[in-house]
Amino acid sequence: ETGVTQTPRHLVMGMTNKKSLKCEQHLGHNAMYWYKQSAKKPLELMFVYNFKEQTENNSVPSRFSPECPNSSHLFLHLHTLQPEDSALYLCASSQDNYASNSPLHFGNGTRLTVT
Amino acid sequence: KQEVTQIPAALSVPEGENLVLNCSFTDSAIYNLQWFRQDPGKGLTSLLLIQSSQREQTSGRLNASLDKSSGRSTLYIAASQPGDSATYLCAPKTGANNLFFGTGTRLTVIP
Numbered sequence: 001e002t003g004v005t006q007t008p009r010h011l012v013m014g015m016t017n018k019k020s021l022k023c024e025q026h027l028g029h030n031a032m033y034w035y036k037q038s039a040k041k042p043l044e045l046m047f048v049y050n051f052k053e054q055t056e057n058n059s060v061p062s063r064f065s066p067e068c069p070n071s072s073h074l075f076l077h078l079h080t081l082q083p084e085d086s087a088l089y090l091c092a093s094s095q096d097n098y099a100s101n102s103p104l105h106f107g108n109g110t111r112l113t114v115t
Numbered sequence: 116k117q118e119v120t121q122i123p124a125a126l127s128v129p130e131g132e133n134l135v136l137n138c139s140f141t142d143s144a145i146y147n148l149q150w151f152r153q154d155p156g157k158g159l160t161s162l163l164l165i166q167s168s169q170r171e172q173t174s175g176r177l178n179a180s181l182d183k184s185s186g187r188s189t190l191y192i193a194a195s196q197p198g199d200s201a202t203y204l205c206a207p208k209t210g211a212n213n214l215f216f217g218t219g220t221r222l223t224v225i226p
Contacts, residue, residue, distance in 0.1 A: 004158075042119065043204075043216040056213070090158055101166055103149055104206075104214060106158035 003027040006091050006107035013081065014115055021076040021110045023091030030096045032074040033104070034066060037088040049074060050096060081114045088112075117142045117209045119217035127223040128195055136190040136220045138205035143186050145207040149214065150179050150190050152201040159204065162190075195224045 004025045013019050025032065034046040048056035049068040063085075065077040074091055088109045095102040118141045128134055138148075147166045151159040163172045163179040165188070171180040178191040188205055202219040209215060 006158075040218065042218050043206075045213055088156075092159075101147065101164065103161045103164045104159075105161060106151075108158040109156075111156070 004091055004093055004105050004107035006089075006110050008110060009108065010111045010113075012113045012115060013078070015081060015083070017081075018077070018079040020078065021089055021091075021112075023074040023076075023107055025072055025074075025091075025093040025105070025107075027093055027105060029093035029105070030071050031094045031102075032068060032071070033092040033094075034074065034076055035090040035092060035106075037090055037109070039087075043090065047076075078112075081112075083114050086112055086114045117207060117213075117215040119205060119207065119215050121203075121205060121217035121220050123220060124218070125221040125223075127225060129225050130195060130197060132195050132224075133191070133193050134195055134222070136192070136203050136205075136222070138188040138190070138217060140186045140188075140205075140207045140215070142207075142209050143183050145183060145209050148179075148181055148188050148205060148207045150177075150188075151204045151206065153204060153219070154201050162203075192222075195222075197224045197226050200224050 007022045031050045036044045045058050046060045047066040067075040090109045091107045092104045094104050120139045122137045149164045150162045153159045165172045165181045176193040181188045202221045204219045206214045206216045
């Protein structure tokens, strides 16, 4: 049972749709992350929130819009996506972003397919 | 920008064998290095975290070492089991905001 829960597990959407991915952590952590994992490529960091403040936007296109209403919840709002955005989207959390001994804990991801 | 290389990309061993997975990184100014395993279609499970001041960490049959100055880490798995079959990823943390990942080593342990 993971302490980081992502919903939905699978999502198929057309290029004109708007959808949202949800992440919730039950670990009392203060930092939350969105990563993208495409086939045969390393995980790419997308966004980082530390104590609800966005501290990193890794040159992500504006069709991806994150939201962090509190330290336990993180959303990724999607609109007008492209087929190349199809990937596994992973949420992670850690105690905070600056501690050197704070491991990342990942959810099981949302498998997104854009048609 | 940090670049992470994991060798080999894939490895197949018989059950019971001891094995070593290798990770190299280009920027030695790291805060820590974390090893993960990923099962197909799943998220990442943290295995070990080595802080930059440490040389190794152990958890059960797993031992991870870190040579920061040479930009290398190894993950040693003793007495491998079929349940160890997964992709193993290393990720050095460089700076406050970023964990850089390699593409992983896909391990298959044959019963």
